[in-house]
Amino acid sequence: KQEVTQIPAALSVPEGENLVLNCSFTDSAIYNLQWFRQDPGKGLTSLLLIQSSQREQTSGRLNASLDKSSGRSTLYIAASQPGDSATYLCAVRPVFTGGGNKLTFGTGTQLKVEL
Amino acid sequence: DVKVTQSSRYLVKRTGEKVFLECVQDMDHENMFWYRQDPGLGLRLIYFSYDVKMKEKGDIPEGYSVSREKKERFSLILESASTNQTSMYLCASSFEGLATTEQYFGPGTRLTVT
Numbered sequence: 149k150q151e152v153t154q155i156p157a158a159l160s161v162p163e164g165e166n167l168v169l170n171c172s173f174t175d176s177a178i179y180n181l182q183w184f185r186q187d188p189g190k191g192l193t194s195l196l197l198i199q200s201s202q203r204e205q206t207s208g209r210l211n212a213s214l215d216k217s218s219g220r221s222t223l224y225i226a227a228s229q230p231g232d233s234a235t236y237l238c239a240v241r242p243v244f245t246g247g248g249n250k251l252t253f254g255t256g257t258q259l260k261v262e263l
Numbered sequence: 264d265v266k267v268t269q270s271s272r273y274l275v276k277r278t279g280e281k282v283f284l285e286c287v288q289d290m291d292h293e294n295m296f297w298y299r300q301d302p303g304l305g306l307r308l309i310y311f312s313y314d315v316k317m318k319e320k321g322d323i324p325e326g327y328s329v330s331r332e333k334k335e336r337f338s339l340i341l342e343s344a345s346t347n348q349t350s351m352y353l354c355a356s357s358f359e360g361l362a363t364t365e366q367y368f369g370p371g372t373r374l375t376v377t
Binding site: 180182184189190191192193194197199237239249250251253254255256 | 294296305306321353357364365369371373
């Protein structure tokens with residue numbers, strides 16, 4: 149059964165710092181990996197999707213990489229800002245779950261960017 | 264822009280009540296999902312639907328049922344609410360596909376059962 153782990157569970161950094169969030173998964177048979185952001189009490193916002201054939205995706209100050217063979221993904225946030233404070237979740241779409249685009253989620257990293 | 268809406272942001276119900284949570288998406292997505300999110304447990308899939316009137320159990324379907332009579336609408340039903348169903352409920356939708364399909368989420372419903 150696919151398991152997704154995100155370490156650390158919480159992270160606090162000063163404004164302006166570049167930072168890396170980690171995601172690991174146990175089964176490399178995936179179609180894609182998706183990174184989400186969740187603000188307190190809100191739904192999830194999709195940030196980036198990396199297909200299994202890709203190595204990285206970029207959107208603005210965000211860069212996500214995927215190393216499928218080692219079961220790892222990183223989300224790099226450049227020049228962090230207080231507005232980046234949120235919980236970041238990664239999710240994989242395993243190959244062997246049939247149709248329906250079902251995802252397996254990590255429990256997230258809660259990021260706080262301080263002034 | 265994809266829009267997924269949920270009928271209520273906050274809901275308070277009593278034990279034993281029948282509860283309906285509704286979700287609507289405007290992107291003609293085939294797939295719709297209901298999750299619950301609890302501290303320390305992450306998101307867990309309750310049910311999903313891959314077509315009108317089609318449904319499949321997720322990881323924690325006990326105590327829940329669903330209905331999808333129209334493509335854009337997916338309802339989660341708690342037949343007899345219990346206190347252990349107090350949680351954040353999130354609806355999502357996506358196209359069918361393999362590598363390129365993203366899931367889009369609604370704003371969530373915080374349900375409290377007293």
